[in-house]
Amino acid sequence: MFRLAILSVLILTWGVPAWAGAKVRVMSIDNCANQLILVLADRDQIVSLAKGGDVSTLPAIKALAEGLPRNDRTAEEIIRARPDLLFYGTWTGSTAMTVKRLGIRAIRLEPPRDVAQAQRQIIEVATLLGQEERGRALAARVARGQDEAVARQSGTRLQGLVYRSGGYAYGADTLVDSIMDSAGIDNVAARLGQKLAGTIDMETVLMAAPQVLLDDQLRDRADPRIATDFLAHPALRRGLPDVARIQFPMAFWLCGGAATPIAIDALSALADAHRATLEGKQ
């Protein structure tokens, strides 16, 4: 929240007028920034996007990057390209610090902690890019998606949990928690007191008895899968025999932005279908 406030102050103080008239040339060395730029900026504004991010990007958004230059997130590439604006994230701070010292304007994108924050971030990034209209439209689409999901919900809310290998789960104050809430699923991890992301013991999960287990780690076969058998543990199979296991690729909610309204819509549909199955059984 504090960092978003700083971002807002930066927008006001650095402001768009410095580039008034000319398009802001933007470069990204962060996968989530890639996604925002792809949907908010004009193609001729984009100097280059960070390579990779296939797991964290929905195919529809990835398709927009076709033909655009990609970078290896190095300071050398940034200095050579001299963009008006550089977006970086959690893992590329040191590169950004290096180029900041050389006078390149770099803005850090924090992972949003809820849907409302994701909406604010969309508008702030759009403003920086000189694309306020597009930003407002995307933020409105997120809000509309939330409203529609809430309107569709009927009956009781589901008790669900995103559970990953090693017991990793998303708790309160995460975009995942907020998207689940919008889709009519109460986050069991948050109920158990988990804040942000962390681990929850399998014993605790068994006692909490969620109705839905969301697996967002769908991967390709070439991936090393050390803890593959974690979610196939006999304790989960035996202790939660009726739990619905829903595959929900992490690309839906790893970053806020264009994926957010799609995630709310998709999860809401999955939750509705499961709710209907449960009600049918009763």
Next chain:
Amino acid sequence: MRSFLPPGPSGLAAFTARDGRLLLLLGLLVVLLSLLSMVIGPADVPLSALFSSGDAPATIIMQELRLPRVLLAICVGGTLGLSGAALQGLLRNPLAEPGLVGASSAAALGAVLVLYFGLYTAFPLALPVAAILGALLAVALVYLLAGKDPGILTLILAGTAVSSLAGSVISLAINLSPNPHSASEIVFWLMGSLKDRSLDHFTLSLPFMAVGTVLLLSSGRALDALALGEDTARTLGFSLGRVRFFLVAGTGLAVGAGVAVTGAIGFIGLVVPHLLRPFVGHQPRRLLPASLLGGMALLLAADIGVRLIPTQLELKLGVLTALVGAPFFLALVLKTRKVMS
């Protein structure tokens, strides 16, 4: 193999009533810690749930989560303690242990390669087999590198070389992993843990650990003879090649199978024999069963510790044993240096 010991050919002759009391005490400690381990956990579950039928959450927690955890702690801890005592006898060096001679790292490398290339999913037995091969190669390599009657420095350097080699290939696997989640999975697995293991893991590793344990325990008299020097052991009729094979194979089987399902857990093999040696008159054969039980007790205690020490994220078992074992190792190096000088 013939006994060279004065009391007679019986293997039991070397054991005293004092040893019996020590083993009984350690056995009781293992039982006590096992019971304690069964009732400690995030969920408040009574021990009686272990014997219940049905699929109540408490029953499942006891039967599918805590029971495998305790059984694996007993088997892995026991084999690590026993392997440490056997390696110290074979190399005639109190600083030898599976971790320090590179067996654990090489076993971890074997396991990581199987997991990395997805062989485990298609062929579960590949996991213990690869880890065992890694451990066997490491012990054999250290034995060859260190030469006959190795000094402390040579042994540590040989072990460090093998560990570094295994570590560098593991680092390569982490380096080339396709995404940060996969890399963190490998890193966390390497830290060693008994959490969330199943009875499948136990049954997968048990046969190998059992064979390894039998091989190591049956080498007691040969180790006693080796303590007097290789020439003396040969004079007493022991085939040194066979003895070495038994000990290297036993260590490889026991440590490899353990590491395959728990990740690397270090220093148990160093600490346990050292603590128990004064109670068995510094005799390798008497040290073996005591180290087996001592290893079980220490790993059970450490596994209870990781659940009781309050930390934001889960404290890994291998991290805790290393935090306790490394200073112990340093103290042992200093002590050994003083004795040598």
